Amino acid sequence: YIINRNAADKARIEETMAQLETTMDGYIAAYAPLITSDAEASAFAAVRTSWDGYVRANREQFVPATRANNTGTVQPAFSRLNPLYDELGAHVQELVRLTQTQATNALGEVQRSYSTSRYVVIADTLLTLLIAGMIGIVLASRVARRITRLTTATVAVAGGDLERRVEVGANDELGTLAQSFNRMVRSLKEERATLEVRNSELQQSLEIQRELTEDVLT
Secondary structure, eight states: OOSOOOHHHHHHHHHHHHHHHHHHHHHHHHHGGGOOSHHHHHHHHHHHHHHHHHHHHIIIIIHHHHHHOOOSOOHHHHHHHHHHHHHHHHHHHHHHHHHHHHHHHHHHHHHHHHHHHHHHHHHHHHHHHHHHHHHHHHSOHHHHHHHHHHHHHHHHHHTTOTTOOOOOOSSSHHHHHHHHHHHHHHHHHHHHHHHHHHHHHHHHHHHHHHHHHHHHHO
């Protein structure tokens, strides 16, 4: 824009500048709902303020001065705009650092929650196997068959089959145990589904933030 003396070319370049400003404003508007912390909100506000200042300086100072008096010298314009651009870049880098830190922490939390749930499944499975073994020693063959079905279901759940259920049968101690087992499996299934949804949402949010950040840096 500085070295081009043709008015038509300058008008075309100004139109391109306006399009880029509109695109950047769209990125800023799309990023705003993704903010999850006060620190990120503060860094984002700094980016937006720096961007607004850069655009204002470009519109009110750089473009009018260059349009009216074209010397072909780029150094004065760079001297005025470079500090604003450097400030914007610094704020963008800080926002990138915060979002990456938050994403890493959130992923770690999801992984810890998933690991805890796995340990609960193993502990409940071992407890159920112990109870089933003790009852199997003293009860008759009918009860032993019911215990075998419960044990088989327990092993299946420990192997990851959360669709397995145990037939309740009679309304006795084993029936109560089967009901408790089925409730436990349903609870574990719901918890795992919730963790998977949270992980998927986090991945999507991270991808959106990464794309927006790359576009901002570009």
